[in-house]
Amino acid sequence: MKTTCKEKYPSVSTITQTEHIRIVKEIFSTVTKRYDFLNHFLSMRRDIAWRRFAVKKMHFLHTHRLLDVACGTADLALMAAARYPEINVTGIDFVQAMIDAGQKKINNKDLSVRIKLVRGDALSLPFNDNTFDVAGIAFGIRNIPDRISALEEMLRVIVPGGRIMVLEMTFSRNSILRKLYHTYLNRILPHLAKRFSMNAGAYYYLADSIMNFPAPDEFAQIMEEIGFEQVKKYRLTLGITYLHTGIKPGLPHPPGLQQLC
Numbered sequence: 001m002k003t004t005c006k007e008k009y010p011s012v013s014t015i016t017q018t019e020h021i022r023i024v025k026e027i028f029s030t031v032t033k034r035y036d037f038l039n040h041f042l043s044m045r046r047d048i049a050w051r052r053f054a055v056k057k058m059h060f061l062h063t064h065r066l067l068d069v070a071c072g073t074a075d076l077a078l079m080a081a082a083r084y085p086e087i088n089v090t091g092i093d094f095v096q097a098m099i100d101a102g103q104k105k106i107n108n109k110d111l112s113v114r115i116k117l118v119r120g121d122a123l124s125l126p127f128n129d130n131t132f133d134v135a136g137i138a139f140g141i142r143n144i145p146d147r148i149s150a151l152e153e154m155l156r157v158i159v160p161g162g163r164i165m166v167l168e169m170t171f172s173r174n175s176i177l178r179k180l181y182h183t184y185l186n187r188i189l190p191h192l193a194k195r196f197s198m199n200a201g202a203y204y205y206l207a208d209s210i211m212n213f214p215a216p217d218e219f220a221q222i223m224e225e226i227g228f229e230q231v232k233k234y235r236l237t238l239g240i241t242y243l244h245t246g247i248k249p250g251l252p253h254p255p256g257l258q259q260l261c
């Protein structure tokens with residue numbers, strides 16, 4: 001993998017899916033060392049609260065297995081394993097450097113028996129149908145140009161009645177917040193990132209990919225069209241991040257599930 005440091009990448013709205021995937025692989029191979037630190041610092045530790053919110057909404061009723069798609073350094077996997085001691089977690093990512101960083105954290109927490117990381121593509125998950133109670137993706141779907149295929153794959157591998165959790169940053173629809181957020185994303189964030197990261201261009205990409213991601217209502221509709229039921233969206237931190245959840249049609253939910261939501 002080439003590890004160049006770019007000042008800026010072309011906008012995701014102007015490139016092919018193949019080029020987008022190449023850029024994503026390049027970025028996540030070069031930012032790995034500082035990835036966790038910058039995530040926490042640039043989001044003022046909100047990313048931790050957002051993942052925690054998603055983890056709280058998970059339910060493990062049948063297989064007690066979670067799939068963390070585009071797991072990166074395994075933060076979602078680790079948080080879920082800590083909250084639900086009865087579950088096993090599989091994380092999948094196509095960048096080995098991210099997996100290696102995640103594996104170190106898993107080893108440090110002595111969780112390698114319960115959390116397995118594998119290298120693979122979200123567009124072709126190497127798992128049988130109906131394997132997991134929950135499939136989650138945190139800040140990954142924006143980086144997958146063929147997001148419909150990725151969601152279809154997540155639908156395939158969860159059990160009927162199982163759920164997906166999609167945590168993603170979005171561009172606020174409120175005009176004042178939009179201006180402030182635009183300035184933060186495009187002017188402040190890349191300069192901060194430049195001080196700490198080998199690849200400041202990655203943070204221009206971050207801004208660009210957030211601005212080009214579908215609005216929450218549109219994303220919810222995409223999930224419904226794919227076949228998820230009871231699609232819900234949760235607005236987090238003034239709407240700069242949303243959690244979307246959906247259920248795979250099939251088994252009725254056991255009594256009491258609604259109260260847990």
Ligand SMILES: C[S@@+](CC[C@H](N)C(=O)[O-])C[C@H]1O[C@@H](n2cnc3c(N)ncnc32)[C@H](O)[C@@H]1O
Pocket residue numbers: 024025028039069070071072073074075076092093094095098120121122123137138139140143144
């Ligand atoms: C912004 S990081 C998110 C990492 C982690 N989920 C988190 O919460 O911090 C996005 C991750 O998606 C991975 N990724 C993007 N497209 C992918 C694909 N098609 N298959 C597997 N991983 C992918 C990248 O390698 C990167 O590690």
